[in-house]
Amino acid sequence: MTLCFEKWKRRIGLTITGLSCFLGVHLNAQSQTGDTTLQRATLAGIIDYALTHQPGVRQAEINQExxxxQIKNRLADWxxxxxxxxxxxxxxxxxVxxxxxxxxxxxxxxxxxxxxxxxxxIFNRDALLASRTKxxxxxxxxxxTENARINLVANVSKNFYDLLATDQQRKITDENIAMLSRSLRDARARFDAGVTDKTDYQRATIAxxxxxASKKEIEEALNAxxxxxxxxxxxPGDKELSLMYDSATLEQEIFLDTLQAPAYxxxxxxxxLQAQLRLQEANVRYNKWSYIPTVSANGAYIRNFLNDDFAKLFNQSFPNSYAGLTVGFPIFQGGKRKNNIVIAERQVEQTRLDLINFSNQASSEYKTAxxxxxxxxxxxxxxxxxMELAKEVHRIIELQYREGIKTYLELITAQTDLRASQIxxxxxxxxxxxxxIDVQRAEGSIQPK
Known part of the structure; x- marks a missing residue:
């Protein structure tokens, strides 16, 4: 009795251990796959995230699969x-x-x-076409798929830069508000001291x-x-996306070799289009193969059971077998085969014209970009x-205003010019x-992962 109990207890222990391992692996997998937020929202990180999660790219990958x-299905006919x-x-x-x-x-x-x-x-033009064009x-x-990735990289990059530009406007506006608040306090102190009239601090209040108001508008644009x-x-719309970037590093990336000849x-x-042209040329050959007979070998083994009594049906069998060769050749189809060949040749001509048209379009896009x-x-x-000049002008006028040389209106104008130049x-x-990005896309130099 004691021995049986020990065996039972040992089995229960093994079962619990196995379940614990399984649940641990399962929960760990869920924690790894369920994390859909970016820890480092740099441009490279955002692009990697987009290439992994964007439905359009995944749809292109599924279409590729x-x-x-489908190619394997067509080749299976061999x-x-x-x-x-x-x-x-x-x-x-x-x-009877x-x-x-x-x-x-x-x-x-x-x-x-x-x-x-x-x-x-032995010869089947459908299977032969699949073999030649796979x-x-x-x-x-x-x-x-690659085109979907390239377009996504370009669009994400441009939206990222646009968002950064708006974020910089917000930061400059915050600095301007701090500056105007300080100017308002100074103007109010000067008015209270009887040095200036009230128009200075009224102008400061207006500014x-x-x-x-400008900050509020920029913040709404930033959210959008x-x-x-x-x-x-x-x-995820409810998750925070904190952008990480270095303005100095980004500014170093603005340069581009403008003397490089584009390679369309x-x-x-x-x-x-080149691959499409080759497929169209293969389609011409496919239609010409319609004049060649379709050849296949076939065979069968058949085992017959015959009996009036169902209980004795499988007591005796009557086998037969055969092998043969089938050759099929359509003799007359009302000119269909010839017309299909002409249609396929015209499609080749259209694709060649598409190549010429695209080369002209790509050249125009590149020159425009x-x-x-x-x-x-x-x-x-x-x-x-x-911007450098506006900083210097503002610094000088602010000093002169504090010395009473320049008016407050001139200081407000300098601050406005500085903010506008920075933005x-x-x-x-x-x-x-x-x-x-537009130039790189036009010349085909964007290489997504």
């Missing part, structure tokens, strides 16, 4: 097709035939058969109120752009100089980065 399976059939039939009335004026019944009341059949394609079909599907970025990368053959769309980039670069350089400068930086 489906295409690969393998022997083996089938098995079982049949049982109960005849309630045997069939007339022989020499007499009615003669043939057959038995119970029949059954086991059938094994096999077919091997590489290009896979390439087109892969390029569709501060305008800055507060953040929501749009979350939507773009499929990020790197564009995914061009490679897709490069012109915008050069203009943005010139604008950036001018606005950077303006324009950061807009120019992130606008230039967006222009760089």
């Amino acid at each position: 489906i295409t690969d399976l 393998y022997p097709q083996v089938n098995f059939n079982y049949n049982y039939q109960r005849n309630f009335q045997l069939p 035939n007339i022989i020499g004026g007499n009615q003669v019944r043939f057959g038995v009341f119970n029949t059954s058969a086991l059938q094994f059949t096999a077919t091997q394609n 590489g290009d079909v896979r390439l087109v599907a892969a390029k569709q 501060l109120n305008n800055a507060m 752009k953040e929501a749009n970025l979350k939507f773009l990368i499929n990020y 053959t790197r564009r995914v769309e061009y490679q897709q 490069m012109a915008q980039y050069r203009a943005s670069m010139a604008n950036y350089q001018a606005l950077k100089e303006n 324009n400068y950061f807009n120019a930086v992130y606008g230039l980065l967006s222009s760089k």
